Amino acid sequence: MSRKNEQAFRERAAADALADQGRWQDAAESYRALAEAGSQDEVLFHNWGVTLRELARPQEAIAAFEQALGLKPSYAKAFHGLSLAYRDLGAADSARMAIELALENDPGRDIFRLELIDQLIHAGEWDAALQQADRFDRDDPGYPVAQNLKGLALRKTGSMAAALDAFGHAIDADPRFAAPLQNRANLHLRARRFSLAVADFDAAIALAPQTAWLAGLRLYAAMHVFDWRGHAQQRQTLLKRVEAGEPVAQPLIVQHLTDDPALQQVAAKTWAARTLPTPRLAERHLGFPAGRKIRIAYVSRDFHSHPVAYLIAEVLALHDRQVFDVAVINYGSGSDDPMQRRLRAGVDAFLDVQHSSDEQIVQICRELSIDIAVDLTGYTDHARSAIFAHRIAPVQVLYLGYLGTAGAALYDYVVADRYLVDERTRGFVDEKLMVLPSYQANDRQRPRPAGGDQRAIAGLPENAFVFCCFNNPAKLTPSMFAAWARILGRVPGSVLWLLAEEDEAIRNLRSHAAELGLDPAWLVFADRCDRETYLARLASADLFLDTLPYNAGTTASDALWMGLPVLTQAGQSFAGRMASSLLHAVGLPELVVATQDEYVDTAVALATDGDSFNELRNRLQENRDSAVLFDTPAFTRCLELAYLTALSGTQEGDIAVGETIAPHRSDTPWHIGNTAITSP
Structure with missing residues (x-):
């Protein structure tokens, strides 16, 4: 060399x-x-x-x-x-x-x-x-x-x-x-x-x-079986790392750990930056299409027997077909379950794209000339959020499946109402808002089975006051369980009916109960079951105790549908205010409290004052069918008006649909500003 x-x-x-x-x-x-x-x-x-x-x-x-x-x-x-x-x-x-x-x-x-x-x-x-x-x-x-x-x-x-x-x-x-x-x-x-x-x-x-993400996943899995060994320290360490922008916990997991909307926003931003392509900032061509109907695509993996489908099914069918064509982009499994059959029958096109790549799905949506794309999955299990990073429609909306901001320019709008996002928390949602009179879509065709003998089947004491919570077990935190223990200790003869899916979960929670001085027999556990049995169980309970920081969503509206009152403590985050939104929409704002002490006192008062409790429950059962929460046609018209306003480009900021909206007849045109939207 x-x-x-x-x-x-x-x-x-x-x-x-x-x-x-x-x-x-x-x-x-x-x-x-x-x-x-x-x-x-x-x-x-x-x-x-x-x-x-x-x-x-x-x-x-x-x-x-x-x-x-x-x-x-x-x-x-x-x-x-x-x-x-x-x-x-x-x-x-x-x-x-x-x-x-x-x-x-x-x-x-x-x-x-x-x-x-x-x-x-x-x-x-x-x-x-x-x-x-x-x-x-x-x-x-x-x-x-x-x-x-x-x-x-x-x-x-x-x-x-x-x-x-x-x-x-x-x-x-x-x-x-x-x-x-x-x-x-x-x-x-x-x-x-x-x-x-x-x-x-x-x-x-x-x-x-x-x-990346491993520590959060481990803690989340443990929460499902009430494995709280070292929970407080792990949670504190994890949230500090989230605040520092480290990729340690997915946004959905952070929502289960804290009610702080600022931390939830940081978690979403970190997830988006680490896992998704840079959102495409191509020019958006707003305005109504000429010579054809407006095309809405609902995109998700959950178009089957799933809480999201249970909520959205009737809305899809009720969209005004004089103005809209409605498509489903299903990247979940194709199945023959009754819910998916109903969804297929209720839309104009149902596309199964489970085995297509993100790029192929983007191309399909562009070929369909979608005008409004609605992501019903967000950052939940096996979401394919990258589809929205590639811009598949002039208007992209995040709704229902994920409760919070995406932390990236994936969506133009997040659907909300005035109870979910207020002036104090508006800065923690990066997207513009579609503010509806009530947030949650609902299905009036869901069954309403009688409670029947569910108490006896479940082994519940016949004359006990039955508190229940059928939320996902991961929503139950040690702090929340301590509050429930205080309630049970002050209501003689009461029991708490919960969802648990493994023997280890039952053993763990009974052990926690004993540590708090409770008789473990006061806890009664239910396993997963078919939907009608689950709804009948709700009808058999007396009071649903909600969780914080992550509220009940579909489960809370199911309870209200079955005439079961829901007690919630309103948090600060989107996920921590869901039940508050539902209770206002069903006319029971007195069941929304501000502090944990008030939560405990209210639960005890309801369980021990039979006259007041019976009046409240009767009022719910008498008024639920006429409540805003279950007025699906009016909800659909409000949602459509928000969609149309967004697509028209006539409003730059948040879109607020009025508290009431007159029913829209499909033979009369929609009017946005001075523009009339009619079928071609």
């Missing part, structure tokens, strides 16, 4: 050492200086590209990788780096071409094969991904990663049992590999096997404690 080459080698080695130390900026400057000095070393340009990617400068990284390939056109590692940089930019087609060229030049390298599988999964080509994953033998170094990716692809296809097996194979092959443990835990969580989820999350945390 010549002296000149030796010097160049040493200088590159020095730059490489800086990169090895994670001193990316210093390394990048060293590589740049060497390149400007005329280096013709393809490895230098490759390493420079790697460094530029670490500095989140993908365009410059692409230029560096291309210079490496200009010096050595068969340089497979440079094609791999180029592929990763294109992925950073969201250029999926270019990334795919680059990784295929890497494999063409070095077909046996595991890291390239695994990258192709990952790209196939993200492109929605799950069968192709599975074929590639199955080409790995057990003795291949990349086998554990291939099995983990196989599990992800199987999960996308809905093959949950096979996905569990694949994750198990990955764990068996490499017990130190944290990713499949977390992925298997997520599957257990989704299948409501919470104890198994906690065990896998604990194992994953032991191996990779800094993994």
Whole structure:
């Protein structure tokens, strides 16, 4: 080696050492200086590209990788780096071409094969991904990663049992590999096997404690089985990290941990920045379409027997078909359950896109020329919020499934009412608001079964005052349970009827009750059941005790529908004011209290003053069918008016629909400003 080459080698080695130390900026400057000095070393340009990617400068990284390939056109590692940089930019087609060229030049390298599988999964080509994953033998170094990716692809296809097996194979092959443990835990969580989820999350945390979102998921899974070991400290630590912008807890989980809308907003912003593409800020073409009806698309994975579907079903059918065409974009499963059959019959188009990639769904929506797109899922389980980042309609709305802000420019509007967001909390919602007289859609066709013998079936004392809460168990915090314990202690002969899905959950909560001085027998547990039985249970109870920081939503309106009063403490956040909104809409504002002490005192008073309680319950049962909460036709007209105002572009800020709105006849035009909207 010549002296000149030796010097160049040493200088590159020095730059490489800086990169090895994670001193990316210093390394990048060293590589740049060497390149400007005329280096013709393809490895230098490759390493420079790697460094530029670490500095989140993908365009410059692409230029560096291309210079490496200009010096050595068969340089497979440079094609791999180029592929990763294109992925950073969201250029999926270019990334795919680059990784295929890497494999063409070095077909046996595991890291390239695994990258192709990952790209196939993200492109929605799950069968192709599975074929590639199955080409790995057990003795291949990349086998554990291939099995983990196989599990992800199987999960996308809905093959949950096979996905569990694949994750198990990955764990068996490499017990130190944290990713499949977390992925298997997520599957257990989704299948409501919470104890198994906690065990896998604990194992994953032991191996990779800094993994994004892992700490929050573990705490959330534990809350479902009332596993409150170290809860206060874990919660405090987690929320401090959320406040610092760390990716430790998904927004929905943070809503279960705090009533602080500012922290919830930070969590949403962090989630959006870390997991979603930069929202497309393309020009929005507002205005009413010429020569056709306005097209509304409701987008979700929950168009089946699910709380969101139970609420929205009648609204979809009641939309004014003289003005609107209504489509459903269903990226959940296609099923033959009664609710999905009803939804399919109630809309103009029902598109099953479960097996389509985000990009394909975006293209479908654009081809349909959707005018108003409504996301009914938000940041809940297995949401595909990236669809909205790509802008699928001039007006994009967040509604119903997720209670709060998205923290990013995904949506133009969030639907609310004056009880959910007020002047003090308005700054914690980044979107504009559609303020309706009442927030929640409802379905007048839901059944109303009699309570019958549900008390006897459940083992409830015949003459007891029955407090109940059938909220998701994760909504029950130690503080909330302590308040309930105070109530039970002051109401002789009362019991508390709760939802629990695992024996461990029952054991844990009875243990907590004993620690608070309660007889564990005062707790009665219900398991999951069919919808009519669940509604009949609500009719058999006396008073529904709501939770904070995350209120009952569908469960609260179900209770009110069945004539069961709901007591809530109003919080500060959107999720902490849901029951308050419902109680105002059903004409029972006196059941909304401000403090926990008032919550306890009110519950005790209602349970011990039979005359007052009976008057309140009779009033609910007499007035519920005429209440604003269950006036679905009027609600639908209000929602339509908000949609039309947004699409017209005649109002720049929040849209507020009046407290009352006259019923709209489908044979008369809507008027927005001076514009009449009629069917074509």
